Amino acid sequence: MRYISTRGGTAPAGFIDAVLMGLADDGGLLVPDAMPQLSPETLEAWRTLSYTDLAVEVLSLFTGDDLTREELQGLVRGSYATFRHPEVTPVQKIGDNLHVLELFHGPTFAFKDVALQFLGNLYAHIAAKTGSIIHILGATSGDTGASAIEGVRGKEGIHICILYPHGKVSRVQELQMTTIQGENVLNLAIRGTFDDAQRIIKEIFADAAFKREYHLRAINSINIARILAQVVYYFYAYFRVSGEADGRRVNFSVPTGNFGDIFAGYLAKQMGLPIHRLILATNENDILTRFVNTGLYRPAAFRSTHSPSMDIQVASNFERYLYYLHGEKPEMVRELMAGFGAQGEVRASGEVLAQVQADFSAYSIENEACLNTIHGHYHGRAYLLDPHTACGVAAAELGAVEGEVTVALATAHPAKFDESIRLREITQTFPESIQALFELPQRQTVVEATAEAVRQKLVPFFGGEAGGTEAQGKAITSA
Numbered sequence: 074m075r076y077i078s079t080r081g082g083t084a085p086a087g088f089i090d091a092v093l094m095g096l097a098d099d100g101g102l103l104v105p106d107a108m109p110q111l112s113p114e115t116l117e118a119w120r121t122l123s124y125t126d127l128a129v130e131v132l133s134l135f136t137g138d139d140l141t142r143e144e145l146q147g148l149v150r151g152s153y154a155t156f157r158h159p160e161v162t163p164v165q166k167i168g169d170n171l172h173v174l175e176l177f178h179g180p181t182f183a184f185k186d187v188a189l190q191f192l193g194n195l196y197a198h199i200a201a202k203t204g205s206i207i208h209i210l211g212a213t214s215g216d217t218g219a220s221a222i223e224g225v226r227g228k229e230g231i232h233i234c235i236l237y238p239h240g241k242v243s244r245v246q247e248l249q250m251t252t253i254q255g256e257n258v259l260n261l262a263i264r265g266t267f268d269d270a271q272r273i274i275k276e277i278f279a280d281a282a283f284k285r286e287y288h289l290r291a292i293n294s295i296n297i298a299r300i301l302a303q304v305v306y307y308f309y310a311y312f313r314v315s316g317e318a319d320g321r322r323v324n325f326s327v328p329t330g331n332f333g334d335i336f337a338g339y340l341a342k343q344m345g346l347p348i349h350r351l352i353l354a355t356n357e358n359d360i361l362t363r364f365v366n367t368g369l370y371r372p373a374a375f376r377s378t379h380s381p382s383m384d385i386q387v388a389s390n391f392e393r394y395l396y397y398l399h400g401e402k403p404e405m406v407r408e409l410m411a412g413f414g415a416q417g418e419v420r421a422s423g424e425v426l427a428q429v430q431a432d433f434s435a436y437s438i439e440n441e442a443c444l445n446t447i448h449g450h451y452h453g454r455a456y457l458l459d460p461h462t463a464c465g466v467a468a469a470e471l472g473a474v475e476g477e478v479t480v481a482l483a484t485a486h487p488a489k490f491d492e493s494i495r496l497r498e499i500t501q502t503f504p505e506s507i508q509a510l511f512e513l514p515q516r517q518t519v520v521e522a523t524a525e526a527v528r529q530k531l532v533p534f535f536g537g538e539a540g541g542t543e544a545q546g547k548a549i550t551s552a
């Protein structure tokens with residue numbers, strides 16, 4: 074398995090080089106050069122596997138010779154040993170034809186842990202095996218940041234800088250990031266939105282000389298390893314519900330902002346998992362819903378919502394979807410992305426739009442509808458949804474079709490978004506590890522939302538002692 078850029082400008086890379094590259098060097102995103110195809114016999118054989126055994130099977134299709142089976146098993150087992158639930162990502166039934174896939178049993182109570190526990194361990198493995206310096210630069214609207222920091226916490230020689238929008242993440246999300254004490258963690262709260270943070274890191278990653286000099290690595294879903302690790306839970310959930318579905322078709326409803334989570338479902342379907350429909354749920358930041366329903370992809374004004382992790386206008390992984398939508402033709406992606414840069418929009422029409430609508434159905438859930446869904450399930454089913462999951466559940470309900478079963482992805486624990494939950498007068502008890510955060514001192518630096526302001530902070534953090542050549546880096550790691 075090799076990884077190529079959506080824009081066609083990079084030499085095919087192996088798995089580890091692809092992970093280290095993060096954003097493709099030509100500004101595109103890396104994708105597998107061929108999609109593994111699973112036979113019905115393979116799917117049947119995987120049906121009863123534990124989460125970790127399934128993860129090894131799925132991931133081994135993508136890691137090629139870069140990891141031995143024993144190495145992969147070690148990384149996977151270590152990653153999911155940190156989860157509080159023995160099933161890692163259990164499925165709960167919350168309606169006649171509705172299930173939730175609970176992805177929040179990891180250390181930071183969000184679905185991001187599924188991939189970032191793995192990626193953190195993988196980076197540590199790569200550093201130890203190859204001597205590569207790992208300086209992580211990431212952007213977050215709340216969940217990725219805490220999860221990425223937790224994923225590399227205590228890992229020798231790894232430094233991490235996270236950018237997030239000042240005042241636009243939940244209190245618990247902010248505490249999770251800023252209460253980690255460690256010289257290898259830098260939190261930069263930018264005066265802007267998540268889109269500004271994502272634009273800044275893409276701009277910095279696109280500066281090849283700077284990226285090389287400071288050994289920058291990605292933890293956002295621009296890193297293909299993030300997506301691949303998320304593919305696993307679609308298989309796991311499908312196997313849990315398909316028996317009970319009794320011949321009924323199985324859909325997934327996915328709350329999404331950056332298009333990474335639902336894109337993982339799209340890949341699972343391309344590999345042969347018989348998902349019927351992928352239902353895309355956005356909040357009032359509805360660029361993706363508008364694209365699916367009208368064919369026009371154009372950012373609108375930013376809205377602060379009750380589901381802040383999805384307050385995103387420009388969805389990073391959209392480019393990966395464009396690549397497949399247009400027949401895996403990099404020249405088409407280059408043209409479309411150039412058009413997006415120049416005119417600020419991408420359009421799909423005719424057969425292309427029909428294909429989009431065959432791939433996804435989409436709903437945008439307004440603030441009130443999100444809170445009403447939380448209220449309804451809390452009082453009707455004694456199940457407390459977080460606001461992001463509530464968007465997914467609301468979309469599943471809007472898109473419900475007789476004879477189909479839907480799995481809505483529960484992307485975060487409600488304790489992370491108590492501000493929103495309390496608006497419907499629901500009181501919850503926080504898990505102990507979240508409650509404890511309120512007592513801890515915080516560390517963060519507020520900066521302007523420009524690449525230059527961020528670079529000025531990165532140079533002393535990643536440079537000096539932390540920088541140097543790969544060989545020096547190894548010496549520092551073991552010092």
Ligand SMILES: N[C@@H](CCOP(=O)(O)O)C(=O)O
Nearest residue numbers: 213214215216217293294331
């Ligand atoms: N919703 C995310 C935004 C970053 O997305 P990613 O999947 O590319 O890491 C967050 O919570 O930070």
